[in-house]
Amino acid sequence: MIIREGSYVLLFHTPRKKWLVKVAVAKKMHTHLGVIDLSNVIGMEYGSVIQSTEGKTIYLIQPTNYDFIMKSERKTQIIYPKDLGFIVARTGLENGSKVLEIGTGSGALTTFMASIVKPNGHIYTFDINPDFMAVAKRNLQKAGVIEFVTPSQYDPHLGIGIKNADVAIVDLGDPWTVIPQVYESLKNSGSFVAICPTFNQLEKTAIELRKDSFVDVESVEIIIRTLEAREGMTRPSSRMIAHTTYLIFGRKVSN
Amino acid sequence: MIIREGSYVLLFHTPRKKWLVKVAVAKKMHTHLGVIDLSNVIGMEYGSVIQSTEGKTIYLIQPTNYDFIMKSERKTQIIYPKDLGFIVARTGLENGSKVLEIGTGSGALTTFMASIVKPNGHIYTFDINPDFMAVAKRNLQKAGVIEFVTPSQYDPHLGIGIKNADVAIVDLGDPWTVIPQVYESLKNSGSFVAICPTFNQLEKTAIELRKDSFVDVESVEIIIRTLEAREGMTRPSSRMIAHTTYLIFGRKVSN
């Protein structure tokens, strides 16, 4: 695939030295590896190799959702790929799903889910914070999925006009407060998940879910550990992200 | 949504007592919770509640891919949802992707990926073992995604006639042996992932990937820990699955 003006490219040197840029004529990236002239990459194929002015190797990678999410503009703590992936696998979210999201934040989860449910599924996402909403919209646009998302700056405690959602995700500081509203919006046997960084949030949410006709309530933590795989000296990395969030799942049944 | 003859239902009592069944007239499930008469559930809505002959509560849950995978017929070690989800999140697999899978096994990963890439994406999956292939086809049929999958009983070491795959997944005992073939099948900057249960497989695969013009090579382990969230006594569960597999990722660049 050919890189054109306006294309996004991941300029990749090493896992820690990489930049996600929009290609434009006469645009130059100034990095500590030297200058990278983006005019030159127009017309090249993704996967090609160029050199910075200091002779450093730069790979022109076609960005995936993973790259858009990891390099997204952030106003909030994003949800990490380890958690994004498990949310999808555990809730059964799939192509065509109708999804309710409460707490858009910077739109990382929204972007990821939209890339899966499109073109016939849809994400309805709510956040009361106008700054977050503005950032999220920019990130959704950049990732090319905004047409599959309806973002609303609105307080979902006031009631949500969505019915028959397949999956509902809550990413608020007090997720237990919107459980009744979410119950109304979900289809029967639809999946619920809440993002709970602390054990206190997890405990309160679990208690409310069990009161409110949700079954199969399961609380988990997903942990990712990287390894250094090198000939004769393979070992886990010395440091890691220890905790991002707990996740709690449930499914709506008749009450 | 209404349960009809031929529908699949997850009969849910507790997380450890649940059954995935196909509804049919005059079919009865004999369990240690009593008999469940499936004739009665025809015409009921998913999410409803029934009782076994011993008065136990059974919820009629509409199965998701998660349920189909966890309750699938198995000839091989399946790939767990924690790993399935991260494979999708990390490779950027999304709706419309063209995917190459080497090592179909029981088809759990195939099912999951097909539910995401459909209707315009496609999974090309290879396994030399005819027994595995037969089981995988049955599981794909049951999950309703077989039309988005081309399964081949074939040894991919002999060369793969697929070009421009967005993502390639290798689940073999010796994943490093097919890296040259996979390289040919991937699009430039396409994503590679191998399933490596042991350190030794991980190390060998990492060495070969680096030789073969893959960059952004990253080795990870995804760990899931469940918690008991109960009022005043919340804690991690006492036992857990400690290890299923390592995952190694890379992206193809020009050589």
Add this chain to the structure above:
Amino acid sequence: MIIREGSYVLLFHTPRKKWLVKVAVAKKMHTHLGVIDLSNVIGMEYGSVIQSTEGKTIYLIQPTNYDFIMKSERKTQIIYPKDLGFIVARTGLENGSKVLEIGTGSGALTTFMASIVKPNGHIYTFDINPDFMAVAKRNLQKAGVIEFVTPSQYDPHLGIGIKNADVAIVDLGDPWTVIPQVYESLKNSGSFVAICPTFNQLEKTAIELRKDSFVDVESVEIIIRTLEAREGMTRPSSRMIAHTTYLIFGRKVSN
């Protein structure tokens, strides 16, 4: 070292098939590996090998505290070696230490600490439960350390007549309730540790410790993961103990 009548021997076949026995004339162990005649081992050296009547290899291992603890008689959840070891390393407990233990339970931690502080140090241990106390005394006797321990069946909420303890360990369901009493018993800058299986216990204990002139308050979880190290197929074990307890530490300062 020679095995005599009355000696303890660990009869070791595999990590999962091992028995801790007291050797006696005419005593026979009946196992599913056949009968082991203990008369025969009298006069043999530790480290020798015998065979059961079914021809299975049995190693005669001299038991360590680890074996006495793992094979101890139990009325309560024992504290595991991973936690025992860290308690000693983190509190600075050493030869000669004066130790206060509240909640003797089955005496596993008591046994371990006594083996370190003896002959000049001492453990003062309290439990209100007479059944636990009886079991603990038998376990301490068996491990040969009872002379370095003063066990008391007594409620330490009523006040503890110990002063200047170097280290205090609390293993109660409500460890925060004895913090003032423990404060009085510790020497200045002495170490405190509580065993807290749940988050809720941990949080309450942390709050009380900070109120009560303890500094360097640190909460940790120690996790042990076993690995299968075998030529060409080394990997973490598939299952593990996921959680036993949290530990919370502090040091007394003047108030």
Add this chain to the structure above:
Amino acid sequence: MIIREGSYVLLFHTPRKKWLVKVAVAKKMHTHLGVIDLSNVIGMEYGSVIQSTEGKTIYLIQPTNYDFIMKSERKTQIIYPKDLGFIVARTGLENGSKVLEIGTGSGALTTFMASIVKPNGHIYTFDINPDFMAVAKRNLQKAGVIEFVTPSQYDPHLGIGIKNADVAIVDLGDPWTVIPQVYESLKNSGSFVAICPTFNQLEKTAIELRKDSFVDVESVEIIIRTLEAREGMTRPSSRMIAHTTYLIFGRKVSN
């Protein structure tokens, strides 16, 4: 206990701002919390509180082995308390033990073990590196345990003149190369442990141990996770040390 000239004090402000110092007349510590005048602390009791010239609270903590180890002078990667503690708990090392250590490094493990085996036990420790040996001796002196240790700058591959050790610890890059020598030095049914940061070292050591009449061979990793325990918002810490080393254990039997 009173702080005197020549005493060691841990000047504690927070877990990340603490200094281990030897008290002397006219000695001043210059820190970014202001100056701390050590003349003033002579005659005060451990556990007391002073203020820096900038009005910051400093606690005068009596250092434990934990503090000496964590604040020790280092030429090498030290062994962490989580691993130190488990080595002691798993090998049965206790008061009075005779211990062989190959690979003294900076002496952290030596210090810890000496504090437990003293006054009747002893540590025989070997390192071929004269720089490491010099650092280790200074650390042992500082911690006050050097009289219970015999350090030798010597290559143990040439044969070790120690017999009947209760426990042997190997901390070399190639621990499998000294297994025959260690076997000769251990008592029958004595405990062996090797420090193996990589899986390759672990695998090779396991293979050699099984060849060389060691049984109960067990490979483990000890992981420590800290938690933030705060009212209403308790959670695991965001970052952690992911890996220090694997540990492999065995017990000598007759060959």
